[in-house]
Amino acid sequence: MIIPLRYVGIDVSKHHLDIFDEAIGVSERIVNATQAITQLVARWRCDALVVFEATGVYDLELREALRQAGIRFARINPARARDFARASGQLAKTDPIDARMLAAFARAMQPATEQVASPARSALARLAKRRDQLVLMRVQEKNRRSEADDCAMAERIGRFIEVLDGQIAEIEADISALIKAEPEISDDAQLMRSLPGVGPVACMQLIAQMPELGRIGPKQVAALAGLAPFNVDSGAYRGKRKIGGGRKRVRAALYMAALNAVRRAAPFKTFYTRLRQAGKPAKLALIAVARKLLTVLNAMMRDRKPYQLEPAT
Numbered sequence: 001m002i003i004p005l006r007y008v009g010i011d012v013s014k015h016h017l018d019i020f021d022e023a024i025g026v027s028e029r030i031v032n033a034t035q036a037i038t039q040l041v042a043r044w045r046c047d048a049l050v051v052f053e054a055t056g057v058y059d060l061e062l063r064e065a066l067r068q069a070g071i072r073f074a075r076i077n078p079a080r081a082r083d084f085a086r087a088s089g090q091l092a093k094t095d096p097i098d099a100r101m102l103a104a105f106a107r108a109m110q111p112a113t114e115q116v117a118s119p120a121r122s123a124l125a126r127l128a129k130r131r132d133q134l135v136l137m138r139v140q141e142k143n144r145r146s147e148a149d150d151c152a153m154a155e156r157i158g159r160f161i162e163v164l165d166g167q168i169a170e171i172e173a174d175i176s177a178l179i180k181a182e183p184e185i186s187d188d189a190q191l192m193r194s195l196p197g198v199g200p201v202a203c204m205q206l207i208a209q210m211p212e213l214g215r216i217g218p219k220q221v222a223a224l225a226g227l228a229p230f231n232v233d234s235g236a237y238r239g240k241r242k243i244g245g246g247r248k249r250v251r252a253a254l255y256m257a258a259l260n261a262v263r264r265a266a267p268f269k270t271f272y273t274r275l276r277q278a279g280k281p282a283k284l285a286l287i288a289v290a291r292k293l294l295t296v297l298n299a300m301m302r303d304r305k306p307y308q309l310e311p312a313t
Contacts, residue, residue, distance in 0.1 A: 053098075
């Protein structure tokens with residue numbers, strides 16, 4: 001006997017979860033806390049597909065409970081969920097309505113389930129996020145120091161920058177220790193660093209935020225990173241293809257890796273130069289290099305082979 005897939009929609013907020021389970025056809029609300037979520041997930045089996053909007057830290061407990069129970073789930077872009085609701089004629093918006101809509105979205109769209117990161121990768125992602133926050137704060141403080149017209153104030157800002165320098169150094173040491181302590185992550189890092197242009201920051205971001213590398217096709221991985229060009233055509237009009245969406249931090253890391261690659265590796269420099277000579281803007285050419293880097297990385301992770309210098313193409 002084939003057991004039909006069970007579709008569940010969950011609207012996540014800071015303090016509670018609204019759940020609509022199509023199998024029972026009623027909505028319910030629970031507190032967004034570990035014990036309540038564990039009891040909820042225990043009702044379902046592996047034949048369930050749970051869909052909820054990505055809400056950062058607010059869905060962390062839910063993700064972990066679903067991962068431990070082996071239940072498939074998909075975190076979707078809130079804009080995508082809202083577009084589906086409008087297309088379905090659902091203009092009203094409440095938490096229970098959103099939960100019901102998400103269950104309908106799961107049934108109609110069959111979204112790809114999320115590749116669950118290991119606890120070590122999740123810890124790396126948290127460290128990487130904190131490092132980004134501190135680096136941004138340091139840039140802001142350096143700008144403020146350069147604009148300060150009072151020596152005493154500039155000195156105060158300078159002392160705070162030194163504190164941030166120390167915090168960033170501590171975070172980077174923790175990241176390095178975590179990567180070395182986890183054999184799987186360490187192997188991935190060695191593979192990635194063999195590719196010209198991929199430095200420690202890009203490597204860290206890719207490991208933390210792209211667990212799908214090597215497990216999906218090149219077009220899919222480019223879309224996840226927001227590096228896939230999409231057509232803008234209508235009738236006889238042919239617009240310029242544009243990239244968009246995806247994981248912004250991964251895209252930024254690959255863009256910086258592309259800058260390094262065109263300086264260090266002849267194949268990527270030749271590829272970039274050819275695009276520029278064909279009249280492509282510098283930024284567009286660098287994005288193309290970033291996409292090429294990601295495609296090569298995906299193949300390297302799939303085959304578990306380090307990068308080997310290729311003839312310029």
